Amino acid sequence: MKRLPLIIGAIFTLTIVIVIITTIKLEHKDVPEGEFKTMVDATYVGSSECKKCHERKFLEWTTTLHSKMMQDAKANPMAIIGDFDSLSEIRTFKKEDVDFTLGNQWKQQYLKKTEDDYVVLPAQYNISSGQWTLYQAEDWQDKSWFKECAGCHATGVDPEKKTFKEPGIGCEACHGPGSNHVKAIPGYEIATIVDPQRLTTNAAAQICGSCHSRGMDKSGQYQYPANYMTSRGVANLRIFFNHANQEENKDMFWPSGDSKYNNMQYLDWQNSEHAKAGVSCTSCHTIHVSQSTFQTKLQGDKLCRSCHQTMENRGAHKLHTFGSCIACHMPRTGKSAEAGDIRSHTFSFIYPELSIEMGGLEKQPNSCSDCHHHKDNLIEGLVEFLDAAKKADMPKPYAVHRRKALK
Ligand code: HEC
Ligand code: HEC
Ligand code: HEC
Ligand code: HEC
Ligand code: HEC
Ligand code: HEC
Ligand code: HEC
Ligand code: HEC
Structure with a gap:
């Protein structure tokens, strides 16, 4: 009977040890996998990654022209709308020369791969009239797609390395690079990706304005804002880009101040009463779906x-x-x-x-x-x-x- 307190003591200690061990084990199991990182240093992963969790948004996005702006003509020959069967004096290239298509609405232009860049082939197909028209001057072969166009028609463009993550306006063209968001701990309350709804109207409109606009990068090399990225903090587009304006670019505007060409909606809008009243692109346009x-x-x-x-x-x-x-x-x-x-x-x-x-x-x-x-x-x-x-x-x-x- 003298051993009873000892036995009770042993059982007690054992229970405590078991409780502690299981608690530690349980706690360990409960820690979800993922990373605790903000969006600042993220990299591009491509829209197909987003699809894994945002399937509905992804499917809706495929109805928009944004998703189809630039298409791989070798992987998907149906993307070519232009009439390559009839003879044309204006079109001097063949269907086989086309590596990527640009556009689906008014006109389609064609990209051909060169050694380390792309060139825009020298004829475009006007979709409503069904006509080929000349595009660009004689020096078209010396022009660089990465300098003049890339940032507005592809996603995750690195103009120095001359690479891009994805053709077309993918999720990350507006939301910024998503690698940290994709790896983030579920429910962890830290902003891992740009949500334009949380930006001011003006800052959100700048995302659209980074493409629906004309001008020159501050470096003077690119016709798009090469280093502008909202995910690196509230980035003011003006710091990265000199917008075309009525004083210096008279050829791009009518005397009334309205713009003469395409992709200038942001420049027009900035001068409107709507901009002053906070009525912006997303007040009038749907973003992810085209209905x-x-x-x-x-x-x-x-x-x-x-x-x-x-x-x-x-x-x-x-x-x-x-x-x-x-x-x-x-x-x-x-x-x-x-x-x-x-x-x-x-x-x-x-x-x-x-x-x-x-x-x-x-x-x-x-x-x-x-x-x-x-x-x-x-x-x-x-x-x-x-x-x-x-x-x-x-x-x-x-x-x-x-x-x-x-x-
Ligand atoms: C592993 C699953 C997963 C993947 C992959 C994923 N997301 Fe998410 N995303 C979520 C969840 C869950 C939420 C909602 C909970 C939250 O806000 O953290 C969310 C929220 C968002 C939000 C709103 C964020 C906010 O702060 O309000 C945006 C924008 C977003 N995702 C965009 C993307 C984009 C773009 C991609 C592709 C680069 C992507 N997501 C890939 C799971 C994912
Ligand atoms: C600053 C951004 C920007 C640059 C640079 C840019 N574009 Fe665009 N482009 C757009 C936007 C935005 C649209 C769609 C809006 C519109 O048509 O008003 C567009 C439309 C187009 C379309 C027509 C799409 C259609 O469906 O009809 C083609 C083709 C095109 N661009 C080719 C080019 C080529 C070639 C270059 C380079 C020489 C270029 N763009 C440079 C932003 C840009
Ligand atoms: C053209 C720019 C653009 C593209 C491309 C885009 N988004 Fe968005 N996204 C926005 C804007 C702007 C908002 C804020 C919505 C609003 O203001 O009504 C938003 C909101 C969201 C949200 C959070 C709010 C919500 O509606 O649930 C998620 C999640 C999201 N986007 C995912 C995606 C995914 C996934 C893709 C690609 C399949 C994508 N987005 C492509 C601009 C874009
Ligand atoms: C990365 C460049 C880029 C960004 C960012 C961008 N767009 Fe676009 N947008 C384009 C291009 C290029 C087209 C032309 C697509 C085509 O015609 O194939 C286009 C087309 C459109 C169209 C015409 C769609 C149609 O069906 O005719 C609307 C509207 C539009 N964008 C609104 C927006 C809004 C609003 C935002 C911001 C939330 C935005 N875009 C952000 C490049 C961009
Ligand atoms: C969307 C096309 C459209 C626009 C823009 C437009 N009109 Fe008209 N207008 C019409 C049509 C169609 C009629 C005949 C039917 C009617 O009266 O409703 C008409 C009729 C008229 C008439 C009636 C006399 C007549 O000749 O039949 C006058 C006056 C007129 N318009 C002046 C103007 C002025 C001034 C403007 C610019 C402020 C203008 N319109 C802009 C389409 C337009
Ligand atoms: C025949 C051409 C014409 C049509 C159609 C027209 N407007 Fe106007 N609108 C004008 C003119 C001219 C003014 C004078 C102010 C100015 O110089 O901008 C004006 C002024 C305005 C104003 C500011 C002054 C005010 O009256 O509050 C608003 C807002 C407006 N229009 C909205 C609309 C809306 C919404 C519609 C469609 C239901 C419409 N307009 C159709 C020609 C037109
Ligand atoms: C007050 C409403 C309103 C606002 C704000 C607005 N849009 Fe539009 N947008 C329209 C309407 C309406 C059309 C033409 C519809 C039609 O022709 O039937 C249009 C057409 C377009 C088109 C097709 C090409 C064209 O210009 O005709 C593009 C691209 C576009 N908008 C982009 C933008 C962008 C980017 C912003 C923000 C900078 C913006 N929109 C702000 C109402 C708006
Ligand atoms: C989301 C709401 C919204 C939509 C949609 C909208 N507007 Fe407006 N609009 C406003 C507000 C707010 C103002 C600022 C002045 C005011 O209160 O009238 C304004 C101002 C204007 C003005 C200038 C008025 C002035 O005092 O000079 C005109 C013109 C106008 N809108 C026309 C249009 C036309 C045309 C459309 C359709 C393409 C449209 N609006 C769609 C909210 C809107």
């Missing part, structure tokens, strides 16, 4: 009216029996394949008298002549009608909004 032409959230006037609900039917707005907000406030001033296929994003009305002042429609388009272009419709007549409409009932002091041409 309508140009990925707008609602079609036509419905989009504008969803916010401008109290619009009164007076002044210029009374001229017609229909709405057509976009026709007057986003006139077709730009050109991708053919003149007028791109709309202005300043959202301001271009007065017909500005066309007269500038010496005709070729020098300055306006919001009315897009539809009233018949030869009997003199611009002077449109000006008169507009004045009459305004005098009958002016919604606002019009002079305030009337933009003067740059002298």
Whole structure:
């Protein structure tokens, strides 16, 4: 009986030891696998990695033109839209020369691999007219795709090494490199990837503006902002990129300030009342999915009216029996394949008298002549009608909004 306390003591100690060991083991098992790292030093992994967990977003993204901008023509010959069967004097190359396609909407251009770069082949296919047109000057063979184009049409571009991770606008073109996010500990509360919803409107719009814009990298070498990356902290696009502007690049803008070419939406938008009011790209466009032409959230006037609900039917707005907000406030001033296929994003009305002042429609388009272009419709007549409409009932002091041409 003397041994009883000893036995109890032994059992007690043993229990404690077992409890401690299992606790340690359990704790060890509970630590999930993954890494504790922020997004700052991450590298590119490619959209197919994102698919593993964000399958729905991935599938939706494949409906957007972003996903199809640049396609491997050798792996997927169906990506070639251009007519290579008919004879053409303009197109001097063969289907077999094409390594990658660029574009699906207005025009398609073709890339051929060179020793350490790519060149854009010297003819483009205009999709709506079905015509081949010449592209680039005679020195096309000396041009560098990595200098002039790459950063806006591929993802994870390293312009110095002349490499890219993925053709097209992949997830990481907007979200930044994702290697740390992919390896992160589930539920660990640290930002491992850029979520534009958590940025200011302006900073989020800059992501779009890094491509939907024209200009020159600060190094003077690249026509895109080569080192801009939101994941490295709140990065101001201006620090990396000199945007084209009306003073220095007169050839790219109409006297009214609206842009003349494609991929200039951000530059237009920056000058708009919408930008000032915080109405940005993502207010009007869906991002991951394409359910309508140009990925707008609602079609036509419905989009504008969803916010401008109290619009009164007076002044210029009374001229017609229909709405057509976009026709007057986003006139077709730009050109991708053919003149007028791109709309202005300043959202301001271009007065017909500005066309007269500038010496005709070729020098300055306006919001009315897009539809009233018949030869009997003199611009002077449109000006008169507009004045009459305004005098009958002016919604606002019009002079305030009337933009003067740059002298
Ligand atoms: C291993 C699974 C996994 C992979 C792979 C993955 N994600 Fe995620 N992602 C998650 C989970 C889970 C969440 C939500 C929980 C959270 O916020 O941590 C998330 C959240 C996000 C968010 C919102 C983050 C935030 O801070 O609000 C973004 C953006 C995102 N992922 C983008 C991507 C992109 C781009 C890729 C590919 C580079 C990717 N993810 C790959 C699992 C994954
Ligand atoms: C600063 C970014 C940027 C640079 C540099 C750039 N592009 Fe683009 N490009 C875009 C954007 C954004 C679009 C789509 C928006 C638009 O058409 O307005 C586009 C559209 C296109 C399209 C038409 C797509 C379609 O579906 O019709 C082609 C083709 C194209 N670019 C070729 C080129 C070539 C070739 C170069 C280099 C000589 C180049 N781009 C340089 C941003 C850029
Ligand atoms: C053209 C730029 C762009 C591309 C490409 C893009 N995203 Fe996004 N993503 C955004 C923006 C902007 C937001 C913020 C959404 C908002 O403001 O409505 C966002 C939000 C998200 C979120 C968090 C919020 C949510 O909706 O759940 C996830 C997750 C995400 N994206 C994953 C992806 C994945 C995966 C891909 C590729 C298949 C991808 N994104 C491609 C711009 C992009
Ligand atoms: C890495 C460059 C890049 C970034 C970043 C980018 N885009 Fe684009 N975007 C393009 C190119 C290139 C095209 C033309 C694709 C084509 O025509 O094949 C395009 C096309 C579009 C289109 C036309 C789609 C259609 O169906 O006609 C919209 C709208 C658009 N982008 C909005 C955005 C918005 C909003 C953002 C920011 C959240 C953004 N883009 C970020 C390069 C970019
Ligand atoms: C107030 C709404 C609104 C805002 C803000 C807006 N867009 Fe648009 N966007 C539109 C509409 C409407 C269209 C043309 C739809 C049509 O023609 O049916 C369009 C067309 C486009 C196109 C197709 C080519 C073209 O220009 O016609 C691109 C690309 C585009 N937007 C990109 C952007 C980007 C990038 C931003 C931000 C810098 C932006 N948009 C801001 C409403 C908007
Ligand atoms: C997400 C909401 C939203 C959408 C969508 C929207 N707007 Fe706006 N818009 C605003 C706000 C906010 C302002 C700032 C001034 C105000 O409150 O009227 C504004 C200003 C304007 C102005 C300048 C007004 C002035 O005082 O000079 C015009 C013109 C305009 N919008 C036209 C349009 C057109 C055309 C569309 C459709 C393509 C559109 N808006 C879509 C919210 C929106
Ligand atoms: C026939 C051409 C035309 C059409 C169509 C048109 N607008 Fe206007 N809008 C004008 C003119 C002209 C002004 C005068 C102000 C200016 O100089 O910008 C104006 C002014 C505005 C303003 C600022 C002043 C105000 O009245 O609040 C807004 C906002 C606006 N329009 C939105 C719209 C919306 C939304 C639609 C579609 C329902 C639309 N507009 C259709 C020509 C038009
Ligand atoms: C979207 C195309 C479109 C735009 C933009 C447009 N119009 Fe019209 N306009 C029409 C159509 C179609 C009619 C005939 C049907 C109607 O009256 O609704 C018309 C009729 C008119 C009429 C009635 C007299 C007539 O000749 O039949 C006047 C005046 C007029 N427009 C002036 C203008 C002015 C001024 C502008 C610029 C502020 C303008 N329109 C912009 C399409 C347009």
